Amino acid sequence: MHNLLILVLLLSGMTAAHAAVSIDVKLDGLNREQKRNVLAFLTIEQQRKADDLTERRIRRYHNRAIQEIETALQPYGYYQPVIESSLEQDGDKWVARYIIEAGPPVIISEVDLRFEGAGKDDPLVTAVMESLPIKIGEQLVHADYERAKTRFRAAALNNGYRDARYLRSEVRVYREKNQAGIFLHLDTGNQAFFGPVSFEGGNIDEERLRRYIPFRTGDTWSASKLLKLQRGLVDSGYFAFVNIMPQPAADDSNQIPIDIILTPNKLQKYTVGLGFSTNFGPQGSLSWLHRRINYYGHRLSAETNVSTVRQDISTTYGIPLSNPRTDILEITGSFRKEDTTDVKSEITELRVSRNFSRGEWREVLSVGYKHEVDDLADSDGISNLLIPKATWTLVRADNRLIATDGYRVELETSGSAEALLSDATFLQGIMRGKLVRAFGKQGRLIMRADAGATATGNFDSMPASNRFFTGGDNSVRGYEYKSIAPENEDGDLIGGKYLLVGSVEYDYNVYGKWYLAAFYDIGSAFNESPIDASSGAGVGIRWASPVGMVRVDVASALSEAGNPLRLHITFGPDF
Secondary structure (H helix, E strand, O other): OHHHHHHHHHHHHHHHHHHHOEEEEEEEOOOHHHHHHHHHHOHHHHOOOOOOOOHHHHHHHHHHHHHHHHHHHHHHOOOOOEEEEEEEEEOOEEEEEEEEEOOOOOEEEEEEEEEEOOOOOOHHHHHHHHHOOOOOOOEOOHHHHHHHHHHHHHHHHOOOOOOOEEEEEEEEEEOOOOEEEEEEEEEOOOOOEEEEEEEEOOOOOHHHHHOOOOOOOOOEOOHHHHHHHHHHHHHOOOEEEEEEEEOOOOOOOOEEEEEEEEEEOOOEEEEEEEEEEOOOEEEEEEEEEEOOOOOOOOEEEEEEEEEOOEEEEEEEEEEEOOOOOOOEEEEEEEEEEEEOOOOEEEEEEEEEEEEEEEOOEEEEEEEEEEEEEEEOOOOOOEEEEEEEEEEEEEEEEOOOOOOOEEEEEEEEEEEEOOOOOOOOOEEEEEEEEEEEEEEOOOEEEEEEEEEEEEEEOOHHHOOHHHOEOEOOOOOOOOOOOOOEOOEOOOOOEOOEOEEEEEEEEEEEEEEOOEEEEEEEEEEEEEOOOOOOOEEEEEEEEEEEEOOEEEEEEEEEEOOOOOOOEEEEEEEEOOO
16 A cells, blocks of 8 residues: 555656646747747647657657748748747756748739630629739738639629639749749639529518518529528528528529528527626616517517616517518617616607618618606606607628727717607707727727717706716716716706717737727716816726627726726627
8 A cells, every 4th residue: 555655656746747848939030920820830839738748759849840930931921931940958948949030022923814714704703803912013922812812703603603613723932033923714604693582481471581682583693692692581580590592594594593491480589688887787688589470570579677777678569671681660669767876767768760771871760759757956857758860870890899990980860849749849969989990910999989969949848868968887987877967056967968078998909818908088068168078097908708898997087086996897899
């Protein structure tokens, strides 16, 4: 037993000794992107913390490194790098160092682009040649070649040549000259056209299903239009699976029949959510969706959100119209209760809205009847308003969850009139904007601005929900939610006619999905000029979660005595 114990201890010590062996890999002379690719190729980097490292293996990995570095630099157009390497040992610690001079880049000296077949003279196809990201005299970048190769074939596919195939697709590198030739020869084949479309399954009126089809029988075949059809059917929520199957042409017309097999989705969907923000504290949500109330694809949904500050419940009946992807009529009934330090309100509303698209703009036109009871210093307390409203929204972003390049613009106008079943007459406009841009290799700059204005002859008749307040997580940080607004003689907040808010923030990626942030916010809700703006500044931590950024900020209220600090926690997508 004693001997067995000694043996176990010895084996444990040997294992620990092996585990303690490690390699530190250092690269000098490369930019961030090149370095990342080289490290991905280096065996010595991938194995540097392996449990079974030995001196023999370390030296073998080191001997491979020069060839691996050369291979890793080729996609960037560097085929003749100069590499100095060294390997040093200090006990169980090894240091592998590589000093790399990328060398002269390979220059494109020849570009040979050809279309063959029926589409070789089709101007809609050949027009792509002028915009490809490969030009004589430019540095060879293999990613640019791959993009050009994809776009070259896509030009044929999207103009009806569904059998387009490459006869030759090659990058030829002439190492001795430090030059390269690019060759793309594509046989377009014959042009195809859309034939009749048939549906199977789905339990939806076929006339409604055909509204998703973005083409007519006889139109030129387009792979992108077929993808648009599939995405529209999938995004509708009606179907769990959408299988689109082009069939052989029935005659010499080269019209391709389309069979679509639909598998219905579950009729009902339930979602439970928990969250936290410093505006509202702990939050809980529950939503329910009935995807298909009837044969015509009508929907019914309900949602409730509960927090210490605000509680609301709503139900919506949706009716797809002429283009169900972009045109929907909704009837919504809702109740909301909000209780902040200075504002208490209860709102019951019935609203009819039409949601549709105008190009890239999303447009919502609505009319609603609102009954509001509020406890505000100078309010009449009870308001009944008939409010027409229009909203236009444009979003462009490389990634709506966590963007490095994108923007959002939102325009909103609403109003009411005492002559039209309302207790107040006003006209209100709001503009919101947000911009995200990459800033440096690891950072991004985020700017946002909100502006609002109200025209009314009797501000006292305005309900609390139509007055402007600011302050909080998504406006001026460092201040409580809706704590910035004009006050009455007693120091109670009464809200403002106008709103101006601006913010600038810099996020820096420090490691993996973690970021550090610094920001400055300024804004005010006001009735008269000059504007008495409040400002806040601070720092924060960001984590790129699967549902968007989780943001933890500490902000100082620069416009308050003593510059008090306030914690802000939010999460969600950028756009």
